[in-house]
Amino acid sequence: MLEHNLPLKESIQRLSPAVHGGLIKKYAQKHGFDESEILDFSASLNPMGTPFDYFSTKYNIDHLLAKALKKIHQYPDNRYYEFRKAASDFLVDYLTTPENIVPGNGSSEIIRLVVESVVGPGDKVLIPEPTFSEYEVQCNIFGADIVNIKQEDVNELTDEQLKDIKILFLCNPNNPTGILRPHEELEVLAEKCMENNVLLFVDEAFSELSDPTQSIVDIALNNDHVFVLRSLTKSFAIPGIRMGFGVTTHKMAAFLNDARLSWNLGSIPDTIATELLSMPGGYNNEYLVESRELIAQEREYLFERFSNIRGFEPIPSDVNYICVNLDNFLMDSTELFKRLAVKGILIRDCASFKELGTSYARFAVRTREENEKLAESIGDVLTGWGKEQARAELRDTMEKVAEGASLGRTTCEYYPCHFEDQDCIFCFCPFYPCEDERTGGKMVDRSSGGKIWSCQGCHVIHYKDVAQDVLDILMNEGDNEENLKSAWKRVMEPYLC
The missing domain is CATH 3.90.1150.10 (Aspartate Aminotransferase, domain 1)
Structure with missing residues (x-):
C-alpha cells in the first residue's frame, strides 16, 4: 500500500x-x-479581578449572559456596529470613530487576520526578540520568512534593514520584559515604516494596565502603515471570553473588516465586550484607574x-x-x-x-496576599534544594570513600569558611536543618519572607573527629533518615552537651 x-x-x-x-x-x-x-x-491578568467582581451591583454577569442568550437563535450582525461604537468611545482621548475599528475574537485572531491580509509565501517580516511568540506562529502559517533582531536595536533600524519587510511587529509594553516604549519613540519609527512601505503592527494588549497615554492610536488613525491591537481579556481579567479590536485608518479598517471571518464574535463576547467598553470614562474608568494604581x-x-x-x-x-x-x-x-x-x-x-x-x-x-505566598514559596523551594544538595553531597562523599579516596580535606572551594585546619568532608551538612541553637546556628529572617535556619555560626560538623565519626556510622549503616538520627544522637549530642 x-x-x-x-x-x-x-x-x-x-x-x-x-x-x-x-x-x-x-x-x-x-x-x-x-x-x-x-x-x-x-x-x-488584571489583579483586581473582573469588573463583575469590582462592580458587584453595577455590572451583573448573569444579566449580560441572559441578554446574550436571547440572541443565540440568530446570526450576529457582522457589522458589529454597537461593539465598534463602544470601542471607539473607549479610546476617549482620541478622535476615533467606529469606522476605525476592526473587531476580533481575541488578539490571536486579529494577528492572523492582519498577517493573512498582508503576507504571502516568502515575504519578510521583522520581529524583535524576545517577544510574544504568536506573531511568529501566524507568520509561519502563511509561509513568511522571519527576520529577528534584538529589542534594543529597533530604534537603530536602517532603510536597508526595512527594505522588502512587510510587517514590523512590536509589543508595547513588551511581553515578556515589561518594557514600555514612549510615544515619541514610536512616532519616529512609524514615519520610517511609512517611508519604507512597511506596516508597523503595535500590540498594545497591556496598555490599559500600564500607561495608556503612550498609545499610538492617534498615529494609527491617520497613517495607513500603522495598526494598533487592543485586547480586553487581560485588562478585564476575562481570558475565557475572547474579545479585542484593532485600530487603523478608515481605508485599512474597511478592507480588514471585509477580510475577517464573518460572524467572528458570537453573541456572548459581543454583548459582554460592548458593555465593558461602554464604562463611563473609557480606559480612564474607575475600575481601570484603580487597577493601574x-x-x-x-x-x-x-x-x-x-x-x-x-x-x-x-x-x-x-x-x-x-x-x-x-x-x-x-x-x-x-x-x-x-x-x-x-x-x-x-x-x-x-x-x-x-x-x-x-x-x-x-x-x-x-494581590498582596498572593504575592507574599509566591515569595515565601520560592524561599521554601530554596530550603528544599539545600536539603537535596546535602544528601547528594553525602552520597557523593560516601561513594568516593568507598573507592578509597581520602576526604579529610581542605580542598573545598570555600576553605576555610570557619577556621584553619577545618575538615570539609561535609560542605553541605547532612543534618540540615537541625534547628539546635547549641551548634551556634539560629533562625534568621529569610529574604523572600518568613524564617530560615542559618548554619553560619556552626563549626561542629567541620571538626575533623566529628566529621570522621559521622561518616564512619553512615558508611557502615547507610545514609537513611534513621541512621542520620542515630549519628546525631551518638556523635553530635555528646559534643553539644
Missing part, C-alpha cells in the same frame, strides 16, 4: 499546539490540588521582594508582570517552574522565548 503525505502545508505540520489553557488542570491533577487552589502567576503598588512590592532573593535579578517593568534573570540563581526557570508547581503555583517559564531560554522566568503581579 502506497504511503501518502498529508495534504497540508509543511508550515502547518511544523506548528506546536498552544497549551496554556490546560496547564491549571494538568498541574492540579498531577499534584493533587483542586483547580481553584492553583495560583496562576503565568497568566498576566494597584498594579504599580504591588509591582514595586514584588520587585523589592525579588531583589532580596539571592540570584534573582528582576528587570524593571512598566506593566503587571516582572521578568527575572536567573543566571545567578541556584536553578534554571524550568526547574523553578517544576518545584513551584508542586506547591500549587504556576509561573511563566521563558524557555520558549527567543533570546531568553531557561535563564528567565516571568511572574504576574497579583
